[in-house]
Amino acid sequence: MSKRLIVGLTGASGSVYALSLINTLALMDWQIELVMTPTGEKVLAYETGADRSALPQNVTIHENTNLFSSLASGSYRTSGMVVIPCSMNTLGLMATGTGDHLLARAAQVTLKERHPLVVVPREMPYNIIHLENMLRLARAGATIMPASPGFYHHPQQIQDLVNHVVGRVLDQFGIEHTLFERWSGV
Template sequence: MRIVVAITGASGSIYGYSLIRSLHQLGIETFIIATGAGENVMKYECGFDMQELAQYGTVLPNLDLFAPVASGSFKTDGMVIVPCSMNTLGAIANGMGDTLLNRAASVVLKERRRLVIVPRETPLHLIHLENMLRLARAGAEIMPASPGFYNHPTEIWELVNFMNARVLDVFGIEHQLMKRWGEN
């Protein structure tokens, strides 16, 4: 299995970092893309840079439009953009392909593969909502970073794992990141 994970400049880069680590631990081949703002926010919020993510997957420069994930003939099982800024969401919703991240998302949509977008913004205005609707109609799955609390979390990692568990569920990837409702 191959998954592309992209990190943008929205707050919440811990979600992307944690998902990339989980995919690595599960033996999933992972391709990692970050916007410039995504790299800066990750450094600020988590204290590390893209080079440190290279141990968990293949890091691709966002301006490298010749990277394998820019082509539909390169088989992947889909892409997750986590966290997804409204800037990136808007660019993808409007067919922009000027960066590797945007092009890879467009490829995933045109090839009818899974595109999971985890927006991390609040409040939302009408343009944000219309862009999300446009992407949902095109086949993307919109999963706002809204972790559940029914497991009575006591640490931030439990909240992060909840969201990442839901993302893995969309891809049908078995995991042990959270206790499911109704299970012991």
């Protein structure tokens, strides 16, 4: 399995999830192929104070306008892609196969190559269009994972809630972690 994962970061609130995922993967020596929408990059800075210079060295940033990026080709080997957080706008682009931006194109390539695509919607409430777009993506092979942290591990800090969501995302790719205590029954 390639230790390379595509991370898409959109303009939905919740960029702390993406930053935590990136930092966790970087500590595990994964190569992160990052695509940010312009609004996603602004929200990252606004919500976390992080900008491009604050990202780990094993992050390669691909410009969302660069359709000549390696991520636009099925021959580029990755373990899959996660879009975290995923705005409803980007969700709609992915669901309809619109690929005039790299993030949506990389999602299409991930699906066509039958690699895992994990979509973490963060907006709410959902309207019927959002739900139908999620269903369309799920039928195409994506895993839809709303940012809904669990509480059975008795979180004490916000980072505990973030870690639960990020850990569940890592689970979808079979990546071992210790971000939260797993449920073992009562």
